[in-house]
Every structure is written in structure tokens, then in C-alpha cells.
Amino acid sequence: DGGQNEAPIIQGEMVSDLLHHLDTHKSMGPDRIHPRVLRELAEVFTKTLSIIHQQSWLTGEVPVDWRLGNVMPINKKGWKKDLGNYRPVSLTSVPGKAIEQIILGAITQHVQD
Template sequence: MGIIEKQVNRTGGVKKAKKELTGSKDWIQKIKSDSGEWNHNRMNILEIATSYYRKIYQHNTVQDKDDLTGTSNIPNTLYTEVIKAIDSLKSDKAPGPDGITNEILKESKRVITPVLTDMFNEILNTETIPQRWTETNIILLYKKGDKYEIGNYRPISLMSNIYKLFTKIILNRIEKRLDEHQPIEQAGFRKDYSVLDHIHVVR
């Protein structure tokens, strides 16, 4: 990760990320608790928001661990796969806690792609993702109604763009495999296909 961190520092990625996250967004100045009490302290506001969304999203369902027999046959990540995934990244997307933007990945792809390829292969082989990938920055977007009611805000999780790059590679593999097993008659909802082609054939 040292090479990636050097690129972040060289391009000013952390400073840019911080500016994107805080420069144009105002902190919630005050919020009402469940009891109707006003809270102006930032830490109290964070605690109220955390408690509110924890109640909404927590669940007690315990899922059995899937039987992942055969995962050792997963092919290693290729350099070309990483390059393709980086090229498909959209710009002007807020970064996660690591501060690495898609622009950084694109600008330095020739330098960091070998490092990312090795890291992704290690993840596939060990079936373990970095702990930092489980961390997110959460921002609250105002929807409508009373601005001082926490329920009128929508939480957005900002995850590591490297994590999303890895999942993009997995998604590309899945889509390719599924597409290869589609019947030739299936033209709808497929890349580079159109139902109009079949209509012209019928005519």
C-alpha cells in the first residue's frame, strides 16, 4: 500500500477528499432528541444519529456461513482486468476513509495496477479482505420536512474506492459468465444487443 499512499500524497488526494467532504457541506447545527430536547453539541448530535440509525438497521438474524467449497478454483486477477476496471471508474465520486479518489486511481494506474493486482490475488487466495475496507464515512443528506428531526436525513455510506474497484472486477466476471450462457434468442437487457435486431429478422 506504500505506493498507493505515495500517489495520494503526491496528487493531494487526502486534501482534495477532505475538501469534497467538508468544504461544501454544513454541519447540522442542532437536532432534537427522541424526548424533544435540543442538542447543539456535535458529539451529542453524532450520538443521536448513531442511535437512530442503529435501531433502524440492526437485526438479530444469524445467518449460517455458506459452504464455499471449490473457491480455490477461482482464477487469479489479471493485470488487464484491473486496468479495465480502473478505466470504467466514474469521476467526481467522493472517497471513503482512505481518501483515495477515482481520479487518483486513473492518474496513477500504470504505477499502482501491479500492486493492486497482487493485493486482489492475495484476497482471493486468503478469502480475507483488509480491515480498512469494512470502515465507511457516513454523511447525512437532508430530504424534506423539519431539518431538526434526524429522521428527515438519509445516510450515505462512502466506502473505499479500492474496495469498489475489487468488487467491480468480480462483477465483470459474473456478468461475462452469465452473458455467455444466455440463449441467442435473448436480446433484451444485454450489452451490445437490441430487440430491434430480432424485429428486423421477423420482418
């Protein structure tokens, strides 16, 4: 089948690169892990997150905390007392967003190949 069903190998370099480029001005999710912590301690977290990401890919499951989100109403424009002027924004786990980026990259690469 040409390797189409093979899981991509989540390499430490991929995870490390993502961690080193996290925007430290973004908010933390419900797991309360701030992007600055992951960025500053990237060398400490890279191997563990690589293993978790690889297992998530293979099993199709992600840690429960990575699936949670804090939904905040954000005013788009206009009168703040008009509820129609708000949009929901979900603050999700930073490690969860990292695996989303890795999966997106793997899918994009697969489609391009």
C-alpha cells in the same frame, strides 16, 4: 468438479480498465485515496492492486482500510430538521469498491456459465 472451486485470475487488464473508468467526481473514502489519483496513475497501481485483489480472493480477506466506511447523513427531501428525512450513505475505499466490481463480475460470469 469442473473447476467450480477455482479462483478467477484477477488480470491486470481488468484492474486497469476499472481504474481508467473511475468517476473522478466521486468522493474519497476513509483511506483518503481520491479516485482521480488512481485514475491518473492507473499504470502505476495496476500490478499492485491486481496482486492485492488476487490474494483477497484466495484468502477471503481484504485490507482493513477497504472495509471501513464514513457514514454521512444525506437529506432525502423535506424539512432538514426532521431526522426522518435523512438516509445514511457510506463513503468507502475506492480500491475496495474496485475489488467489489471484480468479484461481482466473477460471480455473474460463474452464474451465467
